[in-house]
Amino acid sequence: MNNSGEEIISCENLVKIYKTNDIEVLALQGLDLTIMEGELTAIIGNSGSGKSTFLNMLGGLDRPTAGRLVVCGKDLLKLTESQLEKYKLETVGFVWQNNARNLIPYLTALENIELPMILSKRSQRKDHALEILELMGMSHRKNNKLHQLSGGEQQRIAIGIALANNPKLLLADEPTGSVDSRTADKILDIFREINKNLGITIVIVTHDRQLSRKVERVIAIRDGRTSSEFIKMKSYTEEFANLKGEIGGDGKRDEQVELAVVDRAGRLQIPKEYLEAIGVLGKGKVRVELENDKITIYSPEN
Numbered sequence: 013m014n015n016s017g018e019e020i021i022s023c024e025n026l027v028k029i030y031k032t033n034d035i036e037v038l039a040l041q042g043l044d045l046t047i048m049e050g051e052l053t054a055i056i057g058n059s060g061s062g063k064s065t066f067l068n069m070l071g072g073l074d075r076p077t078a079g080r081l082v083v084c085g086k087d088l089l090k091l092t093e094s095q096l097e098k099y100k101l102e103t104v105g106f107v108w109q110n111n112a113r114n115l116i117p118y119l120t121a122l123e124n125i126e127l128p129m130i131l132s133k134r135s136q137r138k139d140h141a142l143e144i145l146e147l148m149g150m151s152h153r154k155n156n157k158l159h160q161l162s163g164g165e166q167q168r169i170a171i172g173i174a175l176a177n178n179p180k181l182l183l184a185d186e187p188t189g190s191v192d193s194r195t196a197d198k199i200l201d202i203f204r205e206i207n208k209n210l211g212i213t214i215v216i217v218t219h220d221r222q223l224s225r226k227v228e229r230v231i232a233i234r235d236g237r238t239s240s241e242f243i244k245m246k247s248y249t250e251e252f253a254n255l256k257g258e259i260g261g262d263g264k265r266d267e268q269v270e271l272a273v274v275d276r277a278g279r280l281q282i283p284k285e286y287l288e289a290i291g292v293l294g295k296g297k298v299r300v301e302l303e304n305d306k307i308t309i310y311s312p313e314n
């Protein structure tokens with residue numbers, strides 16, 4: 013991760029309501045989060061919590077209903093249709109779980125990677141596509157079509173397609189959802205390399221707890237709101253050295269610390285289990301005390 017200190021995604025009180033016939037579904041209900049340029053972030057949450065909805069908003073595939081969503085300086089609630097088309101083609105790259113959606117089956121791997129460049133009228137497309145294939149370790153598969161590639165190879169090409177127009181932000185929806193764990197590890201390695209070497213900000217939506225343990229920042233969404241965050245405390249270099257016994261390993265397995273989210277209005281969401289543990293869940297009130305640099309939360313009965 014090479015976080016440059018610039019905000020690339022700023023999301024405040026984001027709301028998305030889907031209307032089907034007479035039914036309204038509140039898919040995002042005031043989501044707040046900020047992602048800095050150069051971060052590699054995983055978004056986790058139960059089925060139906062709003063992960064894909066948020067990724068679709070980030071990708072410009074669907075419009076938010078209300079709130080604020082600014083990506084790379086572009087206000088996604090205000091872009092015109094043609095600005096949104098350009099944004100989808102040039103500012104973000106999208107990798108889907110389903111490769112039939114990522115790759116056009118009757119085109120070769122090389123042609124698939126060239127396609128986004130054709131759509132945005134770039135020159136020197138073939139050279140750039142060949143460079144990307146090399147970066148993905150897929151030069152030897154350039155003339156293969158979808159059905160001639162393994163699941164892992166298809167995902168590499170899908171990432172290559174997403175990188176074709178040099179996006180600042182790469183979005184991936186369950187990229188390891190349909191491959192075995194060894195392939196999933198390799199795909200995650202590619203994301204890490206792209207993040208580190210090209211400095212591209214990456215947001216991955218995943219159910220895969222194994223994958224989310226391997227990234228430095230994890231944002232948990234519950235019921236369309238940010239519920240908590242996990243930050244990795246050790247760098248990969250340190251962790252790798254630890255594994256190889258090169259630096260004193262402390263034997264600690266849990267390298268991610270959980271952070272509760274405080275929104276811009278100062279509202280704090282405390283994990284439900286914590287409230288349960290001190291017997292205040294559903295009570296509506298807690299005792300809060302400030303003591304030097306600590307805030308302590310008690311049950312009012314204590």
Ligand SMILES: Nc1ncnc2c1ncn2[C@@H]1O[C@H](COP(=O)(O)OP(=O)(O)OP(=O)(O)O)[C@@H](O)[C@H]1O
Pocket residue numbers: 030031032037038039057058059060061062063064065066
């Ligand atoms: N196009 C749509 N029309 C109506 N409701 C939708 C639409 N897309 C999503 N929803 C609803 O919005 C809520 C959030 O869905 P979303 O797909 O974002 O969740 P998710 O966390 O990605 O779930 P999963 O992990 O199962 O993919 C769900 O209740 C879902 O049924």
